[in-house]
Amino acid sequence: MSRSFVARRVQYVQYAGLALILAVSSTGVAGCKAGKKQNNKSNGSGTTQPTTQPTSPQNGAPAAAADNGLAGKPPKVILAQAAQAVRAAGSMRMKGSKKDGGELLAVDMTLTAKGAKGKLRGPMGGKNVTMEMVFVGGKVYVRGQQLWMAAGGKAMVRKMGNKWKVLNAKGMPGSDFLSLGAMAKGLLKPKGKVVKLKPAMLGGQKVIRLMDGGDHSVMYIAATGKPYPLRMAESGGKNVVNYAQYGAPVTLTPPPNAVKG
16 A cells, blocks of 8 residues: 555655654655545545635635636646646745654645755654754754754753754755755656546635546646645545645745754
């Protein structure tokens, strides 16, 4: 059985003695596993619509945006247009979580063309740890009281306090996914034949749903306005990743006075 989007994209990385959790943007259509049990409403075709209705992720978009004309296009064209929209967006927020064997994996990251920043949560030292992370200029910056406690106990907490630790991202698994360009590139590499499902509504917005036959993952893409990817979710809505705030102003700079790893 293939792993879900969050499980595949949230990676444990051993580096400089610290267990880092790198949560990355979607690649390809891969995202959620189709299942038989559903807590969602049927659309009458054997497929489902999510009952959770988040706020429309398109930053500043009007409630009744014009149809973008992609609903009738083949999946390859839709993915190409979605990738183009992601590259041109300037920024995007990715937020979601997954429970895996009692452990919580969560991500709340803002991606730009140059890197990413945000918060990550995942298991380390037998506990769920939350940390802040900035990826810019080929380097990863991390900090967090829970991270320091799990990595070195009270002594490290006293030593590091609220300081950032900087690590070279070269060769670090997951770091090459932390940008809009990487996400866009991944959209063009599905694992299998992509099938278009019936349209659905998400937060009052019409969406196109594409299923990757390679792992039965589904991606929700806006059918109105710019064709942004909007959501990935496993059946039942237990594990959800939303994409929002496209084009929002973001400042991404290396944290000052970071401690070298």
